[in-house]
Amino acid sequence: MGSLEQLLSAREIVVSCGSGGVGKTTTAAALGAMAASRLGGKVLVLTVDPARRLANALGLEQFGNVETRVGSELFEAAGETPRGELWAAMLDTKESWDGLVHAHAPDEETRDAILANPLYQNITGKFVQSHDYIAMERLYEIHGSGRYDLIIVDTPPTRNAIDFLEAPERMADFFSSRLLRWLIAPYRSRLVSTATKPFYKVADTILGAQFLEDIAEFFILFQTMYDGFVERAKAVTRLLEDRRTTFVVVSTLEPAPVREADYFIEALAGRSFHLGAVVLNKVLPDYLLDPAADTVARRLSSEPTALADALVGAAESPVGDPAVVARVLQEVGDSYLNFRVVAAREAEQRAELARVPDVVAAAPYFDRDIADLGGLLAMGESIWSN
Amino acid sequence: MSGLLDRKLLFVTGKGGVGKTTVAAALGLAAASLGKRTLVCEVDAKGNLADVLEAEPTAFEPSEASPGLFLMAMDTEDSLKEYLSLQLKVPMLARIGPLARTFDFVATAAPGVKEILTVGKLCWEAREANYDLVVVDAPASGHVVGQLAAPQAIGELVKVGRVRDQTAWMTDILGDPAQTGAVIVSAPEEMPVTETLELAERIDGETNVELAAVIVNRVLPELFGRGEEEVFDRLCEPAAAAGLERVVDGPVEAVLAGARLAVTLRRSRTEHLDRLRAELDPRVPTMYVPYLFTRSFGRRATGTIAESLTDELGY
Numbered sequence: 010m011g012s013l014e015q016l017l018s019a020r021e022i023v024v025s026c027g028s029g030g031v032g033k034t035t036t037a038a039a040l041g042a043m044a045a046s047r048l049g050g051k052v053l054v055l056t057v058d059p060a061r062r063l064a065n066a067l068g069l070e071q072f073g074n075v076e077t078r079v080g081s082e083l084f085e086a087a088g089e090t091p092r093g094e095l096w097a098a099m100l101d102t103k104e105s106w107d108g109l110v111h112a113h114a115p116d117e118e119t120r121d122a123i124l125a126n127p128l129y130q131n132i133t134g135k136f137v138q139s140h141d142y143i144a145m146e147r148l149y150e151i152h153g154s155g156r157y158d159l160i161i162v163d164t165p166p167t168r169n170a171i172d173f174l175e176a177p178e179r180m181a182d183f184f185s186s187r188l189l190r191w192l193i194a195p196y197r198s199r200l201v202s203t204a205t206k207p208f209y210k211v212a213d214t215i216l217g218a219q220f221l222e223d224i225a226e227f228f229i230l231f232q233t234m235y236d237g238f239v240e241r242a243k244a245v246t247r248l249l250e251d252r253r254t255t256f257v258v259v260s261t262l263e264p265a266p267v268r269e270a271d272y273f274i275e276a277l278a279g280r281s282f283h284l285g286a287v288v289l290n291k292v293l294p295d296y297l298l299d300p301a302a303d304t305v306a307r308r309l310s311s312e313p314t315a316l317a318d319a320l321v322g323a324a325e326s327p328v329g330d331p332a333v334v335a336r337v338l339q340e341v342g343d344s345y346l347n348f349r350v351v352a353a354r355e356a357e358q359r360a361e362l363a364r365v366p367d368v369v370a371a372a373p374y375f376d377r378d379i380a381d382l383g384g385l386l387a388m389g390e391s392i393w394s395n
Numbered sequence: 396m397s398g399l400l401d402r403k404l405l406f407v408t409g410k411g412g413v414g415k416t417t418v419a420a421a422l423g424l425a426a427a428s429l430g431k432r433t434l435v436c437e438v439d440a441k442g443n444l445a446d447v448l449e450a451e452p453t454a455f456e457p458s459e460a461s462p463g464l465f466l467m468a469m470d471t472e473d474s475l476k477e478y479l480s481l482q483l484k485v486p487m488l489a490r491i492g493p494l495a496r497t498f499d500f501v502a503t504a505a506p507g508v509k510e511i512l513t514v515g516k517l518c519w520e521a522r523e524a525n526y527d528l529v530v531v532d533a534p535a536s537g538h539v540v541g542q543l544a545a546p547q548a549i550g551e552l553v554k555v556g557r558v559r560d561q562t563a564w565m566t567d568i569l570g571d572p573a574q575t576g577a578v579i580v581s582a583p584e585e586m587p588v589t590e591t592l593e594l595a596e597r598i599d600g601e602t603n604v605e606l607a608a609v610i611v612n613r614v615l616p617e618l619f620g621r622g623e624e625e626v627f628d629r630l631c632e633p634a635a636a637a638g639l640e641r642v643v644d645g646p647v648e649a650v651l652a653g654a655r656l657a658v659t660l661r662r663s664r665t666e667h668l669d670r671l672r673a674e675l676d677p678r679v680p681t682m683y684v685p686y687l688f689t690r691s692f693g694r695r696a697t698g699t700i701a702e703s704l705t706d707e708l709g710y
Contacts, residue, residue, distance in 0.1 A: 029411020029535055030586065264692050265443055266412060294656070302649035309643065309650065319642045320635075328635055329626040337626045338639075340618055345653040347688035354690055376659050378585045 011368045012395045013257075016285045017044050020255045022152060022248070023161045023285070027259035028269040032290040035379055035388065036259045036372075037163035038063060042095055042382060043389035046084065049092035050158030053151065057100045057144060057165045066381045067097045074101040076151070079382070087383035096157070100165075105143045113237035119230055128227040141165060141176035142242075149245045174282065177245040255285030260362065262289060262355035267362060274365050286368035288392055289359060293374060297352035302345065309342025370395060399608055399680075399708055400426045402576050403521040404568065406531045406604065408539040409580035410590040414612040416443040417697055418580045418684065419532035424448075424701035427464035429710055431527035434465045434520060438513060438533050438542075444468070449694040465526070474512040510545035511562070518546075518565045521574065536594050543569060543577070543602040569604050576607025581671065583614055583664035588671045595675060606679050610704070611668065613686045615661040618654060627654065682707040 017023060017040065025037040034056055041054035053076060054067070067079050079095040107124065114120035123129055141164075148162050231238075248254060256277055260270035270287065277284045296302065309316065317335035321328055328334055363369045370392035379385055399405070400422070407419040416437070423435035437444040437453055445452050450460035453468035460466050520529050533539045541548075546565040569575050577598050581591040591609060598606050619627055629635055631651050640647050675681065684703055689696045 031412060261412070263412070264446075265416070268443075269441070294652070296649040297653055299646075299649045301646050302653075305643050305645040305647055306650050306653075308645070316639075316642050320638055323642065324635065324638050326634065328629050328638075333623060333626050334630075337619065337623050337630065340623070341627065341630075341650060341654040344618055344657045345650045348653050348657065350688050350690060374656070374660065376663060378663070 013040065013286055013288075013368055013370055013392055014043075014047070014394045016255060016368055017159065018048050020253055020285070021159060022148065022254040023159070024164060024249070024254065024256045025161065025259055026164045026256060026273060028266045031259050031261045031266045032372075033259045034163045035063060035385070036257070036288050036290065036392075037161045038067060038097075039379075039385045039389035039392070040257070041097070041159075041161045042079075042385045043393050044159055044161070045079075045093045045095035046089050046091040046386065047393070048159075051094045051096065051156065052159045052161065053096040053098065053157045054161050054163070055098050055100060055144075055148060055151065056163040063379065064099075066379060066385055067095075074098065074104045076156075083382040087381065087386055089382075089386060093158070100144055100147060102143050105147050109143075109146065110234070113234040113241075115233050119233050123227075123230045123234075126223075126227045126230065128223055142179075145177050145245045145249065146241065149241070149248055152248060174249065174276070174280065177242040177249075250281040252283065255283050257286045257288055258284065258366075259288045259290060261291045262293075262358045264358070267358045270362060274362075278365070284366055286370060287362055287366045289362065289369070289371040291374045292359070292371040293348065293352045293355055295352075297345070297348050298356060303349060306342040306345035306349070309338045310346060311342075313339035313342070368395070399576065399578075400429065400431065400528060400710070402528070402572075402574055402607065403524075404517060404529050404531070404575040405578055405607065406533040406539060406543065406576070407578045407580060408533040408536060408594065410582075410587045411535045413580050413582040413587050414684075415535070415580045416532050417447045417692065417700060418578075418610055418612055418704075419530050420444060420447045420697050421684075421700040421704055422578070423464055423466075423528075423530045424461075424698060425705045425708070425710075426528045426530070427461065428701070428705070430463065432463050432465075433528045433530065434467060434526040435530045435532065436467050436469055436517060438469045438531060439535075444532055447692060447694070447697045469513050469516065471509045471512040474516040478512065478515065507541075507545045507549050510542045511549050511565075514542055514545050514569070515561065515565060518568045521568055522564065536590050539577075540594070540597045540601050543598070543604050547603065566603065569602070572605040572607075575604055577602075577604050578607055579609045581609055581611045583611060583667045583671075585667055588667045591671060592674050595679065599676075606676075609671070609675060609679055609681045610684060611671070611681065612684045612700075614668070614683045615657065615664060615686045617661060618657050624658070627658075631655070 023037075023040065025033050025040070027033045037056060038054050041052050044050075045052040066083075068077075068083055076096050076098040079097055081091065084091045084095075106129075110120055110123050110129075114123060144162065144165050148160065151157065152160055258270050258273055258277075260266045274284055274287070313335040314331075317331045317338055320338075321331045321334055329337075359371070372388050372391045375384070375388065377384070379388060405422065407415055407422065409415045409418075419435055419437075423433050426433040434457055435444060442452060444450075444466060448460050448464075448466065450466055451458060453466045455467060455470040455473040457465040457467040517529055517531055520526060534542060546562040546569065550559055550562040550566065579591050579594055579598075581587045595606055595609070598604060630639060636647055636651065672681070682704065684700050687696050687699060689699075
């Protein structure tokens, strides 16, 4: 069984994925901090809309699409002397799309027409799919620049965990589709073939002709960037499938995230992607499953009064009023038994998830929310070397 | 507060992982047990709705999971077909050929199409009064705003055509607080509370739907009452712990640590609850669902949550 330390020292790209609310972004940031600190080199954490507190922990508040170095004073404050550099960037979908148009538009006129098209604004700003695509596109671009030894990317919250994996492919399909040409053709020629007529009639009735023309204009403009786009989308897919890229699935041990993690693990295996590790977050401590403690908890819960009387009577220093002590003992016992039920359920989920990957790491429930680099490093430390 | 289940259409949303589906299902169970004919619709069809109610897998065609409680899964393509045949009486539907071939494309190309087909279907069910209440297990935070605002957005984008006419009545239903409300499910943790506050603001600013309630899920119980925590602290001191060990005749370290963990977790979560209370518009009713220490999350657990919500709602 390997460790995340080994995994990260041998890869160039780490994709952190999992369902919403499991600590995907935090895990990505924690792994980035550990890699920069212990492995050295230049490490970038590319994240999507992190929590304010996490952004603060990385000193990210005032930064957007631009990659920014996490100050060494933050490491110093955490008592750490990093061997490498930690960089961070947030993904701004709109800005990244604009950048792509700038790069691929054949001339200035087309570029400006695309940027001004109302549908372009809609598609790039609101579409979940466009978000997925642009995250992968940005990753490709940054990786290609060779500026970093390791890039850890936090995936956008998707409706379906595998959506973003297919995003580049779907984008390529989209631009090369015959349907696209089909839709554009009548606008160009004003000739509606018999094959497309029913479709147009329906579309016209529903959406109105002006809107259809807006759509057509948008795609005609976008077609000028067709070759660049398709080629690019294919290259992005190739990079994700490459051995240099590894996927880390993050999950808590709650039923819904576990099911999604399971599904995701299978989806990765079914495609040509490489599952590197599973990180389990907010795992309850093992002592909750101690059989001897269970027996003690049951006694506390069932005979608190007798135990309290015996304890208060035998104690050398005062513990408290026997009635209050009895209530406390019962609450302590009940609470242990309650958490034991959850811990037992989670242990089973954990065994289930641990079947496939080489690396399984578990981060405990931390008392405090992670508010600084020290917190990130503490979390990273808990999963780093098994 | 008792008005919540008297509305016709409730959009239940929240950050992923807070138990949105479970709460939506529990609201459905609660309404059905009050004698209301209730439909719960899962929008992000992942099959979780059927799981938390231990029902048959959901489909676009609603099925009755228990008396008065119907479940369905949104499918935008089916919704379009239904819309075309019901609303437009499109006769050439058969000749459009396999709709699937064109649908994905149109839905991707034309912004808001998927959203409007989803919201439209739900508003339609509410308008036709096929059910007393429609509970929507809506998409997570960011996406729901786009969905709720879709009729208005399409109305602005599409200047003519049937769709524009259709958006008007949808906007009316969505904007009427007597009929429609949004419910944000939250949890006493940093990110869910932050997202709840942001989402409350966005629903207020970007949609015409009223925020009807915030439901905080998984609230841990307060372990100790007044004066009890000091006794617990004394029990944890080595001498007292050793004494307790002799009295119960077994190791107490893990048990005491477990109680300490419960106290710490509860305390760190209380701070987030306090922030939610302080920053949320005080007019928005807030309800609390206790953390469930259960073996599984099936129908029984959902039923427990439904009961606790029914109590809080004052029915």
